Amino acid sequence: MFRGVYYGYTTFKYFVEVARQKSFSKAANITHVSQSAISKMIKDLEAELGTSLFNRTSKYVQLTDAGIVFLDQAQQVVVMFHNLTTEFENKIKMEKGKIFIGLPPITSSTIFAELLGEFKKKYPQIEINLSEYGSKKVALAIQDGTLDIGVICIVPE
DSSP: OOOOOOOHHHHHHHHHHHHHTOOOHHHHHHSSHHHHHHHHHHHHHHEEEEEEEEEOOOOEEEEEEHHHHHHHHHHHHHHHHIIIIIIIIIIIOSSSSEEEEEEESSOOGGGGHHHHHHHHOTTEEEEEEEEEEEEEHHHHHHHTTTOOOOOOOOOOO
C-alpha cells in the first residue's frame, strides 16, 4: 500500500512500457523520456511498494511475481486515463454535464487524482461525481447505466 507518496499516470505509463518492452532504454525511446528518469521513477515506486517489480539483467528486464500483479492494475489506470480523455472527446465532445464514476473502497482515490485533475482541466464545465461501491456493485451500475465509468478489483488467478 502506498505510504503517502503520490504516483500519477506517467509513473504507471512508464512502468507498463518497460514491462512491454522488457527494456528501460526501449521504453525511454518510445516515451521520449530519458532512461535515467524512467529508472528513477521505477526505483522510487519499488521502494515505496517495498518490493522489486522487475528482475534486471544486462540484456533485459523481466517482471517479478509482484510486478505481474502490479502490471494488471497499472494497465487499468493507463486505460482508464486514455478512456477518460479520448472517449469523451471523440465520441461525445462534451462541454458540460456530469460523469458518474464508481471506485471500490480498496482502491485509493489519490491514484486517480491526476487522471481526474487532467480531465477537469480539459473539461472544466463537467461535474465529476465519485461513488464508492464494491466491485460487484460498480459492474452492475455500469451495466444499468447508473455509472458512466467504473473501476473494479479482481484477484489474479
